[in-house]
Amino acid sequence: MTTGVRRRMGVEERRQQLIGVALDLFSRRSPDDVSIDEIAAAAGISRPLVYHYFPGKQSLYEAALTRASDDLAERFVEPQDGPLGARLLRVMRRFFDFVDEHGPGFSALMRGGPAVGSTKTNALVDGVRQAAYLEILAHLRVEEPPARLELVVRSWISLAESTALIWLDGRRIPRGELEAQLVHDFAALAAVSAAHDAEMAGLLRRVFAEEPAESPFTDLVGRLVSLAS
Template identity: 50%
Template sequence: MSGSRSSGTSSYRRLDVARRRAQLIRAALGLFAHRPPEDVSLDDVAAAAEVSRPLVYRYFPGGKPQLYEAALRSAVEELTQCFAEPQEGPLSRRLSAALDRYLAFVDEHDTGFSALLRSGSVVATSRTGAIVDEVRRGAAEHILAHLRVPEPGVRLRMAVRTWITAVEGASLGWLDEGKQPPVEELRDWLLDHFVALLLATATGDPQTEEVVSRALAREPADGPVASLARRTMTLLTRAEHLLPAP
């Protein structure tokens, strides 16, 4: 009997501060993913982590707001890394893989983060808003790295930031629509949106034109960018009055 208690106590204490904190954050993140933050109590977190409420307070003396910020920061770090694709191969392939990870994350953490991004959570603060904004900044940095632009100009930076905002808005809209259309269609549409936005920007910005020309040279003839070009030309051909005279 005493040996059993000793073993259990040893197992309980074996978690150091960092591991115990990470355990509590994981438990909280799992709850915040599918329930509005205001509907999750510290008792819920303690039960999910199979620990006592006082232990939660020991690691997060600021209570739920502090724990929520920690869980949110953990999620933001994971979400930002969605765009950290190896810089190899066609740009469209890299962005497709990044979008697959991003949208899988949105699918997994729907309710809580939807409330936060809409500023609809009573737990949301200027601090949590700043943490969420890190996703946008981090994603922009990754995308500009994919474009191989160490010193982007204003127009290119704005184009990338506009697309990131569109991805976020489309993701929230996708949740509103009951996760329709199928996620693969949403991914492909967002990729088309990025290409179209870059092309539009390139018509009036030499730097973006150079970036687009370099990226297009690496795209396969049977890839998504070529498909978008064919579909666009078909539409323009139907509107012959918009095309310049030969």
């Protein structure tokens, strides 16, 4: 299949290389459309050698998705200093970087389908959601979230996913605008919850009291005031 000299790789090195090649292909097209032959060709090895390392496309897909999930979860990690709004905005930028890099594969995964909807892939997606959820709670300095805070954070994570999916479908809105909007959406959903519940109102007051005069949250309030006038 290849010409010239091929350096012999160790088993783990070869596995990691195959995962990298597969992740690249699964990111750029829907996983259903990627064949083992293509992965073999891109890795510069024979089809039987791919099967030597992975029993089939599903296991290679799951290995690639595991790497992508770890990568995404790492991008959520943000130092807990400076204004909260600015922290969230940096995380949103890294989230959209990830979505941008893995567009078609991300869409296929989140929309479900034969190649991507296994118990294992669902568990990986839920693992990333849980990592995002725990990271946000840590930034809010809450260890035992009341049900309404859990709802706000988890439903906002789902909103970020659906916003990214809609963005990928034609990219008709600049991503920078969506990153800023999602930070504002978080504040808006928290404010609606606080408008219904005293405990959430107390939590929101504490968080916002720590924000500086210039932050994405005060920016939103300024925009809404000028909108209402």
